[in-house]
Amino acid sequence: MGLLIYTDMKKIMKSVFERKTLSITIILGLILVSSACNKSFDNVLPKSFKNDTLGVGDGSKRVLYIILDGVRGSVVKSLAPANLTQITSRSVYTYDGLADYQRNQITNAASWTTMLTGVDYTKHNVTNENFAGFDNQVTPTIFTRLKSVLAKARTISFASTAVFNDKLAADATVKQNLSNDAAVKSAVVTELTTNDPSFLVAQFNSAELAAGSNYTSANTAYTSAITTLDGYIGEILTALKARKTYAGENWLVVVSSNKGGGVSGGAAGSNIFFDESRNTFVAFYNPKFTSVVYSMPDLNGLPYSGSGPRFLSNSGGSGIAVQNNTSIGNFGSTGNFTMMFKIRDDNPGVNNYPMFVGKRNPANTGVGTGGWSFLLGGGSFQLDWNGSPRPGGVISTKDGKWHTMGFTIFNEGTTRRLALFADGVKQATVTIGANTDNNFPLRIGTDVNSSTNLLIREIAIFNVTMSDADMVSNMRRQLQPANPYYANLIGYWPGNESSGSTMFDISGKGNNFTYSSATQFANFSDISPNISPEISQAAFSAVPNGVDIPSMIYNWMNISIPEQWNLMGKFYNPTVALPKN
Numbered sequence: 001m002g003l004l005i006y007t008d009m010k011k012i013m014k015s016v017f018e019r020k021t022l023s024i025t026i027i028l029g030l031i032l033v034s035s036a037c038n039k040s041f042d043n044v045l046p047k048s049f050k051n052d053t054l055g056v057g058d059g060s061k062r063v064l065y066i067i068l069d070g071v072r073g074s075v076v077k078s079l080a081p082a083n084l085t086q087i088t089s090r091s092v093y094t095y096d097g098l099a100d101y102q103r104n105q106i107t108n109a110a111s112w113t114t115m116l117t118g119v120d121y122t123k124h125n126v127t128n129e130n131f132a133g134f135d136n137q138v139t140p141t142i143f144t145r146l147k148s149v150l151a152k153a154r155t156i157s158f159a160s161t162a163v164f165n166d167k168l169a170a171d172a173t174v175k176q177n178l179s180n181d182a183a184v185k186s187a188v189v190t191e192l193t194t195n196d197p198s199f200l201v202a203q204f205n206s207a208e209l210a211a212g213s214n215y216t217s218a219n220t221a222y223t224s225a226i227t228t229l230d231g232y233i234g235e236i237l238t239a240l241k242a243r244k245t246y247a248g249e250n251w252l253v254v255v256s257s258n259k260g261g262g263v264s265g266g267a268a269g270s271n272i273f274f275d276e277s278r279n280t281f282v283a284f285y286n287p288k289f290t291s292v293v294y295s296m297p298d299l300n301g302l303p304y305s306g307s308g309p310r311f312l313s314n315s316g317g318s319g320i321a322v323q324n325n326t327s328i329g330n331f332g333s334t335g336n337f338t339m340m341f342k343i344r345d346d347n348p349g350v351n352n353y354p355m356f357v358g359k360r361n362p363a364n365t366g367v368g369t370g371g372w373s374f375l376l377g378g379g380s381f382q383l384d385w386n387g388s389p390r391p392g393g394v395i396s397t398k399d400g401k402w403h404t405m406g407f408t409i410f411n412e413g414t415t416r417r418l419a420l421f422a423d424g425v426k427q428a429t430v431t432i433g434a435n436t437d438n439n440f441p442l443r444i445g446t447d448v449n450s451s452t453n454l455l456i457r458e459i460a461i462f463n464v465t466m467s468d469a470d471m472v473s474n475m476r477r478q479l480q481p482a483n484p485y486y487a488n489l490i491g492y493w494p495g496n497e498s499s500g501s502t503m504f505d506i507s508g509k510g511n512n513f514t515y516s517s518a519t520q521f522a523n524f525s526d527i528s529p530n531i532s533p534e535i536s537q538a539a540f541s542a543v544p545n546g547v548d549i550p551s552m553i554y555n556w557m558n559i560s561i562p563e564q565w566n567l568m569g570k571f572y573n574p575t576v577a578l579p580k581n
Contacts, residue, residue, distance in 0.1 A: 060248060060249050060250050061198075061249075061250045061252075061556060061557050061558060062197065062198050062199070062200075062249055062250065062251050062252070062557075063198070063199050063200070063251070063252045063253075063254065063553050063556060063557065064192075064200050064202075064236070064240065064251060064252070064253045064254070065199070065200065065201045065202070065254045065256075065549075065553070066201075066202050066204070066233060066236070066253070066254065066255045066256070067112070067115065067201065067202065067203045067204065067256060067257075067258055068204050068207060068226075068229060068255065068256065068257050068258070068281070069108060069161070069203070069204060069205040069207060069208035069257070069258050069259070070108075070205075070207050070208030070211050070215060070257070070258070070259060070260070070261045071207045071208075071226055071229070071257040071260075071280070071281060072215050072216075072257065072260040072261060072276060072279045072280070072281075073094065073095040073096055073097055073257065073260070073279045073280050073281040073282075074095060074096075074260075074276070074279055075215070075216065075217050075222070075223065075226065076095060076226065076257075076281040077095040077281075078217050079217065079223055079226060079227065081226060081227055081229075081230030082230060082234070083230045083231070083233045083234040083237065084230050084233065084255065084281070084283070087233075087237075087253070087255065087283050087285045088283060088291060088293070089291050090285055090286065090287050090288070090289050090290070090291060090577075091283040091284055091285040091286075091289055091291060091292075092283070092284045092289060092292045092294070092544075092572050092574045093281075093282060093283035093284070093285075093291075093292070093293055093294070093544075094280075094281070094282050094283075094293060094294040094295065094543045094544050095281055095293075095295075096273065096279070096294070096295050096296040096543045097256070097257070097279070097280035097281060097282040097294075097543050097544045097545065097546075098272060098273075098278045098279070098280060098540055098543060098544075098545045098546070099111045099114065099257070099258065099259040099260070099277075099278040099279075099280055099545070099546045100114055100120045100121070100278065100545055100546055100547060101120075101272055101537055101540035101541065101545060102120060102121065102122070102272075103265055103266045103267070103268065103270060103272065103275070104121065104127060104264075104265055105127070105264045105265045106259050106264045106265070106277050106278060107126075107127065107128060107129050108129060108161070108208070108258060108259065109126050109127075109128065109129045109130070109131050109163070109167070110126045110127055110128075111258040111259040111546055112164055112168060112203075112258055113126040113131070113134060113139075113141075113167075113168065114546040114547050115256065115258060115546045115547075115549050115550070116141040116142055116143070116168050116550065117139045117140065117141055117142075117550065118142075118547055118548075118549075118550030118551055118565070118567040118568060118569050119139050119547065119566065119567060119568045120546075120547050120568060123139055123566070123568070124138075124139040129163075131163070131167045134167060136168075136170060136171075141168050141169070141170075141171070142155075142199065142550055142553060142554075143155050143157065143168070143169050143170070143171040143172045143199075144170070144171040145554075145559075145565075146171075146198070146199055146557075146559075147171045149559055150198065150557070150559070153173075153198035153199060154173045154174070154195065154196055154197050154198050154199075155171075155172045155173045155174075155197070155198060155199040155200075155201075156172060156173060156174045156175070156191055156195075156197045156199070156200045156201065157169035157172045157174070157175040157176070157201045157203070158175075158176050158178060158184045158187040158188055158191070158200075158201070158202050158203070159175070159176075159177055159178065159184065159201075159202075159203040160177075160178050160179070160180055160181050160183070160184050160203060160204055160205045160206070161177075161203060161205050162177040164203050165177055169201070172201075180206065181204045181205065181206040181228075181229065181232065182232075184202050184203065184204055184232075185202070185204075185232040185235060185236060187202075188200065188202045188236050188239070189235060189236060189239040192236070192239040192240050192242075192243060193239055193242070193243070196245075198557075199553075199557075202236070204229055204232070206225045206228065206229065207222060207225040207226050207229060208261070209225075210222045210224070210225035211225075211261050213262070215260060215261030215262050215276065233255065237253070240253070250286075250556075251286065252284060252285070252286055252552070252553070252556040253283075253284075253285040253286070254282075254283070254284055254285075254549060254552070254553065255281070255282070255283045255285065256280060256281065256282045256283070256544075256546070256549060257279075257280035257281050257282070258280070258546070259277060259278060259280060259546075260276045260277050260278055260279035260280060261276070261277055262276050262277050263276075263277065264277035264278070265277075267480065267482035267483070268480055268481065268482040270482075271299070271535050272535075272540050273296045273299075273535075273539075273540070280546065282543075282544040282549070284544075284552055284572065284574065286574070288576050288577060289574045289575065289576060289577070290574075290575045290576065290577045292572075292574065292575060294542065294543045294544060294572070295543065296539075296542065296543060297535075297539050297542055299532060299535065300527075300529060300532075301527060302527070302532075302533045302535065302539070303525040303526060303527050303533065304402055304524070304525070304526050304527070304528055304531045304533045305524065305525040305526075305533065306457075306496050306523070306524065307496055307497070307498040307521060307522065307523045307524070308455055308456075308457040308495045308496055308497070308498075308521065308522065308524070309321060309444075309455070309456065309457070309495055309497065309503065309515060309519050309520070309521055309522075310346075310453070310454070310455055310519070310520040310521060310522045311356070311444060311445035311446065311452065311453075311454045311455075311456060311519065312452070312453050312454075312518070312520055313354070313445070313446045313447065313448060313449065313450040313451065313452045313453075314448075314449065314451065315448070315449045316518075317448055317516075317518040318445060318446060318447060318448045318449075318450065318516070318518055319445055319515070319516055319518040319519035319520055320443055320444060320445030320446075320515075320516045320518075320519065321443070321444040321445060321503050321513040321514065321515050321516070321519065322441045322442075322443050322513060322514050322516070323441045323442035323443070323511065323513050324441070324511060324512055324513065324514060325441075325511040326439050326440065326441050326442075328442050328461065328490065328491055328511050329359035329372075329441075329442035329461070330359070330436075330437040330438070331409055331436065331437070332435060332437060333416065333435040334411070334416075335409075335463070336408075336409060336410050336411075336463070336464050336465035337408070337409040337461065337462065337463060337464075337465065337490075338406065338407070338408045338409075338460075338461070338462040338464060338465055338466045338471065338485075339406050339407055339459075339460070339461045339462075340404065340405070340406030340421075340458075340459075340460050340471070340474065340475045341357065341404070341405060341406065341456060341457070341458055341459040341460070342402055342403070342404055342405075342456070342457055342458045342475075342531065343356075343397070343402070343403055343404075343405060343454060343455065343456045344400065344401065344402045344403070344454070344455040344524070344526070345376070345397040345398060345400070345403075345452075345453070345454055346400060346453040346454070346455070347398075347451060347452055347453040347454075348398050348400075349451060350377075350379070351376040351377055351450065351451060351452060352377060352450075353375040353376065353377035353382075354375065354376055354446040354447055354450040354452060355373035355374065355375055355384075355443070355446060355447070356373075356374055356375070356376055356381075356444070356445065356446050356452065356454055356456070357373065357374040357442075357443070357444055357456065357459075358371060358372055358373025358374055358375075358384075358442070358443060359371045359372060359373070359436070359438065359440055359441070359442045359443070360372065360373055360438065360440055361438075361440055362440060362441075362443065365447060370386055370387075370436070370438065371386065371436050371438050371440065372384065372385045372386060372436045374405065376397065376446075376452065378392075379396050379397065379398050380392065380393045380394065380395055380396060380397055381393045381395075381397055381405065381422070383407065383418075383420055385418065385430075385432050385434070385436065386432075386434040386436045389418075389430040389431065389432065391418075391420045391427060391428035391430050392427070392428070393405070393420070393422045393427050394422075394425075394427060395422050395423050395425075395427075401526065401528045401529075401530065402455075402526055402528040402530060402531050403422060403423055403528075403530050404421075404422065404423055404424070404475040404476060404530050404531065405421070405422045405475075406420075406421050406422075406471065406475055407419060407420050407421065408421075408465045408466055408471060409432070409465065410465040415431055416431065416432050416433065417429060417430070417431055417432065418430055418431075418432045419468070419471075421471055421472070421475060423530045424472045424475065424476065424530065425472075426468060442513075444456050444459070444503075444513065445516075445519070455522060455524065456495065457493075457494060457495030457496065458478060458479070458493075458494055458495060459491075459492070459493045459495065460479055460489060460491070460492045460493075461489070461490040461491050461492075462485055462488045462489055462490060463488050463489075463490050464485065464488040466485065470485070476530065476531055476532045477531075477532050477534070478494070478533075478534050479492055489507040489509070490507070490509065490511075491505045491507050491509055491511045492505060492506055492507040493505055493506075493512075493513060494506060497515075497521065498521045498523070499521055500515070501514055501515050501517075502514060502515065503515060541570065544572060545569070547567075547568045547569040548569035548570055548571075548572065549569065550567065550569060551567055551569035551570060551571050552569075552571060552572065555571050
């Protein structure tokens with residue numbers, strides 16, 4: 001399909017993947033080297049600690065796991081609740097977290113299962129709220145794995161949703177279904193005060209219930225529920241640090257939404273960061289961590305990368321691509337059409353209006369010679385439609401950046417109209433009276449000795465007129481089969497070849513272009529404000545996902561993760577602030 005590949009993401013994103021326990025062991029060792037205090041939830045180090053790299057259990061490494069159903073990360077950020085905000089000062093955290101990086105309809109059950117197993121629905125099979133397809137023997141939860149590898153560990157699950165415990169906490173030492181979130185909070189406080197938990201999970205659902213169908217800051221019932229939950233978290237942390245054995249313990253506190261809320265799912269290739277149902281708040285807190293925030297990548301800073309034809313013209317020749325079907329590019333006197341493409345002009349010099357995309361007599365491609373063509377001149381471009389009209393662009397093409405160009409053709413009553421677009425802006429709307437159909441082939445590239453150096457790719461022609469908004473959006477992006485206009489393609493030529501003589505039509509129509517022997521090919525990786533490159537899974541993995549949480553927990557508890565567990569998460573390496581005397 002010639003999809004664009006989003007490359008070099010590792011250089012852009014701040015994430016570390018390493019399923020090893022060495023790094024976390026070093027961190028724990030650093031935490032234990034001395035003692036001090038801090039006003040941020042007591043920055044107190046354990047007074048004594050036995051190194052336990054095998055994870056067989058001296059009981060000092062513990063996890064408190066707080067799950068907040070339906071709490072959007074963006075809403076937490078805007079509300080800035082007191083306790084969650086204070087936690088972030090000593091956390092690896094994100095407001096841009098993702099429940100997962102899939103595009104299906106998300107559910108509470110699916111997100112909980114991901115958060116407790118370390119694999120997403122493609123492995124644990126849970127998509128519906130009834131947990132159909134889940135097999136705890138195939139994809140065990142943290143409770144099950146801890147029961148196996150740390151037999152003496154006390155594992156606890158307090159839940160305000162009974163099915164959470166029934167399906168996911170079967171192997172917990174203690175599990176209790178509570179009537180509401182206040183009861184869950186009280187149970188957690190009591191457990192921390194009177195017992196000796198190694199792994200304690202608290203599941204809260206009040207924000208999800210309060211949201212209804214409105215998971216935004218404008219819903220006061222929803223924000224009030226989040227504020228109340230924040231108060232519960234404050235009480236729980238107070239109980240945690242009040243433990244008599246706290247000074248000899250190492251607690252990782254995980255606070256995470258299970259999901260966001262609202263309309264869920266998206267088309268193939270869509271940006272999952274825009275799926276607010278998957279937007280989560282995630283924090284991995286320890287009083288010795290320094291604050292590290294993970295944010296979604298700057299989508300305007302992603303490189304547009306790939307390969308494609310370079311149409312270079314000089315006195316020695318000219319690289320061009322010629323359409324094999326001479327009817328392609330004829331728009332007749334009736335009907336609706338859309339055309340678009342992307343272009344980079346690598347020649348900073350002045351051009352005398354050569355045709356670079358068009359359909360007219362190759363013996364005379366200048367202005368006013370019949371047919372139609374895009375022309376370069378005046379540092380910009382214009383579209384010549386049979387000599388008149390000749391709407392021009394107001395963008396500069398001589399900056400070495402990628403630009404988008406295109407037009408739509410439509411009727412207003414009995415009047416035939418054309419709207420010209422470039423770089424997300426409608427440049428002009430004109431009347432086109434003449435029928436420009438001809439038997440000359442649609443051509444890309446300029447005549448010999450035109451002094452041009454162009455990369456042109458992603459040419460698409462449709463048998464429908466896109467709305468202005470859809471035109472602007474689609475010109476920026478790469479067409480995907482899930483695009484609602486894909487079935488309307490007359491032809492789509494990504495131009496992602498790196499060699500050969502054929503520019504392939506991948507619309508299924510088979511109307512290929514033929515490259516001339518003078519056509520060159522180039523690799524590129526450019527940032528352009530005019531293009532939104534396809535975003536890849538690597539971008540979605542740049543922030544903590546629900547699937548990452550079990551890996552963090554196992555690492556914290558010094559449990560080696562065997563390859564055969566087939567976990568899908570990664571480890572975010574925290575940095576440690578050593579206490580000052």
